[in-house]
Amino acid sequence: MSRPVGRGALVVFGWGALNAVLALVLVVYSYADPFPLIVYFLAVALIGTFGVAVLLAGRHRVEPERLRIATRSTSAGLLGIAGALIALGFVYGWWLMLFACYPLLLAAVLARKERIGGGGIAAGGDE
Amino acid sequence: MNPPPSTTAAAAESGIADATRHQRPWLTTTDHKRIAILTGGTALVVFFAMGVLALLMRYQLSRPDNHFLSNQVYDEIFTIHGSGMIYLSITPFALAIGLYLVPLQIGAPNVAAPRVTMAGFWLYLFGAVIMLSGFSVSTGTAQSGWTEYTPLSDSRFSPGAGQDLWIAGVFLSTTGLILIGGTVLWTVLLKRARGMTMLRLPVLCWSVIATNLMVLGAFPALLAALGLVVFGRMVPSVFMNNIWNIGYQNLFWFYAHPVVYVMFFPFVGAVCEVLATFSRRRFFGYTGTALALLVFAALSMSVWGHHMFTTGQAADDYYSLTSISLLIPAGIEYFGMLGTILGGRLVYRTPMLFALAFIPQFLIGGLTGIMVGTPVLDYQERGSYFVVAHFHYTLLAGSVFGLFAGMYFWFPKMTGRMLSERLGRWHFWLMVIGTNATFLPMFWMGMLGMPRRVASYLPEDGIGMPNLISSCGAAVLGIAMLIFAVNLIRTLRGPATAPDDPWGGFTLEWATSSPPPPLNFQGTALPPITSYAPLLDQRERAAAQHGTPAR
Numbered sequence: 083m084s085r086p087v088g089r090g091a092l093v094v095f096g097w098g099a100l101n102a103v104l105a106l107v108l109v110v111y112s113y114a115d116p117f118p119l120i121v122y123f124l125a126v127a128l129i130g131t132f133g134v135a136v137l138l139a140g141r142h143r144v145e146p147e148r149l150r151i152a153t154r155s156t157s158a159g160l161l162g163i164a165g166a167l168i169a170l171g172f173v174y175g176w177w178l179m180l181f182a183c184y185p186l187l188l189a190a191v192l193a194r195k196e197r198i199g200g201g202g203i204a205a206g207g208d209e
Numbered sequence: 210m211n212p213p214p215s216t217t218a219a220a221a222e223s224g225i226a227d228a229t230r231h232q233r234p235w236l237t238t239t240d241h242k243r244i245a246i247l248t249g250g251t252a253l254v255v256f257f258a259m260g261v262l263a264l265l266m267r268y269q270l271s272r273p274d275n276h277f278l279s280n281q282v283y284d285e286i287f288t289i290h291g292s293g294m295i296y297l298s299i300t301p302f303a304l305a306i307g308l309y310l311v312p313l314q315i316g317a318p319n320v321a322a323p324r325v326t327m328a329g330f331w332l333y334l335f336g337a338v339i340m341l342s343g344f345s346v347s348t349g350t351a352q353s354g355w356t357e358y359t360p361l362s363d364s365r366f367s368p369g370a371g372q373d374l375w376i377a378g379v380f381l382s383t384t385g386l387i388l389i390g391g392t393v394l395w396t397v398l399l400k401r402a403r404g405m406t407m408l409r410l411p412v413l414c415w416s417v418i419a420t421n422l423m424v425l426g427a428f429p430a431l432l433a434a435l436g437l438v439v440f441g442r443m444v445p446s447v448f449m450n451n452i453w454n455i456g457y458q459n460l461f462w463f464y465a466h467p468v469v470y471v472m473f474f475p476f477v478g479a480v481c482e483v484l485a486t487f488s489r490r491r492f493f494g495y496t497g498t499a500l501a502l503l504v505f506a507a508l509s510m511s512v513w514g515h516h517m518f519t520t521g522q523a524a525d526d527y528y529s530l531t532s533i534s535l536l537i538p539a540g541i542e543y544f545g546m547l548g549t550i551l552g553g554r555l556v557y558r559t560p561m562l563f564a565l566a567f568i569p570q571f572l573i574g575g576l577t578g579i580m581v582g583t584p585v586l587d588y589q590e591r592g593s594y595f596v597v598a599h600f601h602y603t604l605l606a607g608s609v610f611g612l613f614a615g616m617y618f619w620f621p622k623m624t625g626r627m628l629s630e631r632l633g634r635w636h637f638w639l640m641v642i643g644t645n646a647t648f649l650p651m652f653w654m655g656m657l658g659m660p661r662r663v664a665s666y667l668p669e670d671g672i673g674m675p676n677l678i679s680s681c682g683a684a685v686l687g688i689a690m691l692i693f694a695v696n697l698i699r700t701l702r703g704p705a706t707a708p709d710d711p712w713g714g715f716t717l718e719w720a721t722s723s724p725p726p727p728l729n730f731q732g733t734a735l736p737p738i739t740s741y742a743p744l745l746d747q748r749e750r751a752a753a754q755h756g757t758p759a760r
Contacts, residue, residue, distance in 0.1 A: 089407045090398030097422050097503055104511040104531065111527035117456055118514065118524075121463050125426045125510065132391075132425055136398050151319055151728075154237040155327040162331025165384070169339055169377035172439065173370055196324065 088140055094133035102126045152196045160189035239327065240727050241320035245309035246623065248330050248389065252302040255337060257690065259293040262286045264687050267647070271680035273668040283664035284352035288375075289341070291355030296379050297337045299608060300468060303475040304386055304424070306615060307393045307417035309623065313718035314411045316402025316735050318728040321395040325388050332385030340378025343371035351375035354662060356465070359457045360448035363441045373442070380435045383428055390424030393417060402717075404738035408499075411716045411741050412485075412492055415499040416478030419506035423467040423474075426510055431464035455522050462513035470509045472604060474502065476611025477542060480564045483614045484546055486712050487561035488553025491742045494545035501545075505538035515582045519591045525584045532582030539575055543568070558712070559633030563614035566641055567607060574602030577652070595655025601648045610640070613693075618712065625705030625723045632696040639689035646682025650675035715742035 105122040112118050164182040171179035235243055266286055269278045278286065312320050320326050343350030348369030353362040357375070360366060397414055410418075437457050441447045448454055485492040492498070511531040514523035546568060555561065577599040580586045590596055613636070621627050653675045659666065666672055710719040718725070720743075721733050739746045 093398070093407065093418065093503070094422065097419075097507055100504065100507040101426070101510055104507065108511065108524065108527055111524035115522070115524075117452075118459050118463075121430060121459055122511070125430065125463070128429065129422065129426050132394075136395070139395075140399055152239045152324050155239050155324045156237050158324045158327035159236065159331050161328045162335050162385075165332045165381055166335035166339065169336070169381045172377050173373040193324070 088137050091133050091137035091140060094129060094136055098126055098129035098133055101129065150197055154196050157189040157193040157196060160185040160192065164189065239319070239323040241312050241323060241326065242309055242623070242725060242729075244320075244323065244326050244330050244389075245305045248308065248333065249302050249305035251330075251334055251337065252298045252305060255293050255298040256302070257694070258341075259290050259298055260687065260690055262290040262293070264683055266290065267680040267683035269664060270666075270676050272677065273666055273670065273673050275665055278664060280664045281349060281352065284662070285344070285350050285371075287662055288351050288354050289343070292340065292351070292375065292379065294604070295355055295468065295472070296382055297333075297340065299472040299604060299612075301333055301382075301386060301389075302612060303420065303472050303608070304389050304393070306413075306475045306479060307420065308389060310619065310718060311393055311397050311414055311417050312400070313622075313721070313725060313729055314414055314716050315397060315400065315405050316717050316730065316738065317396060317400040318730065320392050321400055322392045326392045329385040329388030329392070332388065333382045334385075336378045336380070336382025336385060338378075339381060340375050343374040343378075346370045346374070356461060357438060358461075359438060359441055359454050360445070362438055363445045363448050364443075365445045376435050376438055376442075380432060383431050383435075387424060387428045390421040390428070394421035394425065402735055402738065408496070409738055409741050409743075410499075411478075412481040412495065412498055413475070413478035413716075415502050416474040416481075419502040420471050420474040422503075423471050423506050423509065427464050427467035427471075430460045431468075434460035434464065455517075455520060458517050458520065459513070462516045463510075466513040466516065467506075467509050469600070469603065470506060473608050473611075474506070476567075476608045476615065477502075479615030479618065480567050480611045481546060481549070482714075482716065483560045483564040483618050484549045484553075485742070486618070486714050487556045487558060487564070488550050489556070489713075490549065490553045491715065491740070491745055492545060493548030493552070494541070495741055497541050498545040501538035501541035505535065505542070508535050508538065512582065515584075515587065518584045518587045529582060529584055533579060535582075536579060543572070558617075559628070559630055559637060560614045560618035560712075562634070562637045563610050563617065563640075566637070567610040567614060570602060570610060570644065571607030574599060574604075574607050578603065590655060592660055593655035594651045594659045594661055597661050598648050598651030598655060601651070606644045606648065610644075613637075613640070619718075620700075621707035621711050622718055622723050622725070624701065625707050626700045626703060627707045627711060628700050629696050632692055632699075636689050636693045636696065639685055639692065643682050643684075643686030643689050647679050647686055648682070650679045650682075654679070710744075713748075715745040717743060719744055 101122070105119065105126055108122060109119060164185040167182040167185070168179050171177070171182070235247065238244060238247075265278065266283065269275055269283060308320060308326065312318070341350075346369065348371050350371040351357070351362075351367070351374075353367050353372070362372060364372075394417075397410070397418055401410075434457055437447075437453065437460065441453070441457075448457075481492055481498065508531055512528055512535065514525075514528035515532045517523040518525055518528070550565070577595070581590055581596060581599055617628055617633055654672050657670075657672050657675070659670070659672050659676075666676070705723075707723050709721065709723045711723075712719075717730075717735065717738070720736050721730050726732065736743050736747050
């Protein structure tokens with residue numbers, strides 16, 4: 083069963099459009115200095131991309147939605163460790179970043195096992 | 210393949226049982242409430258630590274020509290105080306509020322992509338540890354202020370690992386916060402319960418939407434700015450060309466102005482909920498406030514250049530125009546808050562006291578913000594204590610009061626325990642006295658020309674008295690925070706006796722148990738969602754049936 087979706091995406095697009103208008107007004111004042119304009123328009127593009135993702139995700143949703151909840155988040159912790167190693171690699175030497183491969187690999191392996199496949203809980207709605 | 214509708218109920222039961230059985234320890238949890246408590250708890254610990262640094266600074270400035278701290282240590286302390294409060298405390302706490310409450314208020318069982326959210330928490334936590342570990346290196350931690358302006362922060366002027374650890378820590382924690390903000394926004398846009406339309410979202414949810422739109426739009430600019438500093442630290446000649454220094458400021462302030470609103474909007478949302486609940490009426494001007502929040506957030510993305518007026522390389526007219534325009538949506542929000550309490554039957558519990566104090570105190574911060582958003586006034590006040598007073602009125606007198614309003618309000622929901630009302634009142638009154646005694650004299654100091662970020666001043670400068678008053682105020686604030694800590698610890702060690710809805714709340718989180726079960730509403734039927742105050746609707750319907758007035 084399909085249902086009207088996209089009101090959430092509309093909020094994102096509307097907000098992005100308001101920012102686009104403000105960025106366009108900035109063009110009048112800052113045409114000689116393109117850097118602020120580039121920064122602002124890139125941010126608008128980012129918001130627009132998120133809006134498209136929300137729209138597509140909403141359209142592909144079907145009723146009744148099955149909620150698949152991961153039972154644990156060990157992979158998230160490993161991702162955090164990898165992130166910390168990469169950050170410390172910047173401080174103490176790039177070689178440290180190589181060690182980030184191990185938690186990343188382990189996180190990738192664990193990520194698949196952490197989700198339960200079944201149980202459906204009706205959730206979500208956009209009317 | 211999806212199960213046919215007839216099997217949904219059974220499947221739901223089995224899913225609930227599975228999820229409950231699989232409820233994991235805190236550090237591997239996928240429950241949005243636990244992730245939010247971990248994030249908010251970490252932010253609170255950082256808040257206390259940064260408060261101690263503030264006390265050290267105020268002690269140093271309490272009298273002229275004081276040598277309690279060396280210049281270098283003072284520079285390190287104000288840098289980490291500002292950085293810690295903004296990157297590691299108030300911003301994460303603001304996002305944690307949304308993470309905890311949004312799924313509950315929209316009737317969802319969990320946040321979307323809880324493991325991504327948890328990864329966000331870990332990145333934030335490791336980032337915090339890495340940034341603060343700068344104190345342990347021999348050259349000291351970062352000393353260039355929370356803005357880390359170039360070329361001051363490049364490797365010529367800020368050598369050593371402390372500066373690098375600061376950059377790595379902020380990069381990591383900001384990445385984590387983007388992940389948390391993104392998943393919460395995704396949840397509120399796509400995971401709402403049946404009947405929860407966009408215009409039935411509670412005001413807090415709208416404030417969280419506006420907040421997280423800013424997170425997604427503005428936070429990546431900080432990552433880009435930090436990337437530029439990293440490059441500049443490897444190739445210092447980059448910052449000999451001023452275009453990159455101004456480029457850095459554009460990138461930095463494109464993040465750093467919206468982040469002020471990220472640190473503010475969730476607390477405005479919390480204050481709105483508290484005001485409505487303790488005024489015993491639904492929030493006044495709901496649609497206007499929701500719209501105002503979105504417009505406010507959009508405008509806040511366009512004002513960053515007002516921090517760069519004195520560089521002479523910002524379009525003053527534009528940034529001044531957009532900055533002053535902020536008054537319109539802010540006025541609508543204030544109108545909504547005042548309209549709610551003016552027609553209400555007010556109940557003066559601790560959350561309400563904090564919410565009421567938020568209104569005039571934030572007004573001082575907001576109006577002085579308009580002053581420094583005006584070029585001619587900004588040229589006068591730039592880099593002075595006037596600016597310090599202004600942003601502490603927005604962040605401490607505004608946001609932190611909103612934070613405590615929310616903390617006292619939702620603490621029973623989160624823990625099943627009521628914070629002591631008596632200690633809460635002591636905490637409140639000392640906070641009011643301490644906040645105003647600390648920051649009101651700073652306007653005076655600024656007008657007298659005291660520059661910010663100086664470790665000392667001379668007796669003949671004539672700013673000894675306001676500094677002394679300010680330091681005494683800071684001591685009162687410290688006592689207030691101690692009382693809060695005692696209240697928190699005492700309550701957490703006590704029995705969980707709070708009822709599910711101790712305040713007569715209006716929104717869905719009050720319809721479930723305190724604390725809520727892992728999937729939020731398992732075993733509890735969601736009440737019909739007929740407006741942004743569904744529980745009030747329910748009470749009004751019941752009262753109409755029985756011919757009694759609704760509470």
